[in-house]
Amino acid sequence: EDKVVQSPLSLVVHEGDTVTLNCSYEVTNFRSLLWYKQEKKAPTFLFMLTSSGIEKKSGRLSSILDKKELFSILNITATQTGDSAIYLCAVGESTGTASKLTFGTGTRLQVTL
C-alpha cells in the first residue's frame, strides 16, 4: 500500500527559529511531491517538486526532493507566528488518466513568541 509519512507529528518553536519538516514516501508510480499549508481552513499550495536536488524557494520557505532516498524536506527560516499551521505533504502518482494525491497526516507547527 502506498504510504506518505511525515515527521515530526508536531513541533513547537520560538519565533525566529529555523525548522525542518520531513516527508518520506513509498508509491508505485511517483510523479510529483507537493507541500501544502493548512491553517484553519483549506490546504493552500506551497510547492510542487518533480526533480531531485532542485530547491524550490519562496521567501523564507524552501523545499527539496531526493528521489533516490524517497524523501523531501520543507525548511522554514526565521519563523513567525503566522507560520503556525499544519503542513501537509502529498505525493502524486501516475494512474494512466490522472495523478492521484496521497497525503501524509501532516506536521502541526506552532510558533510562539
Added chain:
Amino acid sequence: DAGVIQSPRHEVTEMGQEVTLRCKPISGHDYLFWYRQTMMRGLELLIYFNNNVPIDDSGMPEDRFSAKMPNASFSTLKIQPSEPRDSAVYFCASSPDRGVSTDTQYFGPGTRLTVL
C-alpha cells in the same frame, strides 16, 4: 477568478438524514476531487472526476456515499443515510489538465459536517 466554492460551509444533521454537499470547481479545471478530513485519518481521497466522468471511487467508504458531476461547473457528494462516524470536514478540490501541473490541486473552504 473565484476559487473552488463549496456549500454549505457547516452542516449539522441527525443520524439517518440525507446530506448533500455541493462544489463548484475553478472554471477551466478538468479534474474534480472529493476528500474527507478527520483527526484520526487525515485527508483521504473519496472520488475524483475527469471531464465530469468518475475515474476512481475506490475511496468511497460504502454505498451510503454517492457523488455526481452533471456538468463541468457542479458536483455533489451525497450521504444517505448519514451516521455519526461520517462527521468530518469534506473538501472539494480541482486541478487543470496540463501534464504534471494536474497534480497541483486547489482546495475549496470545506464543509464541516456534524452528524448527531
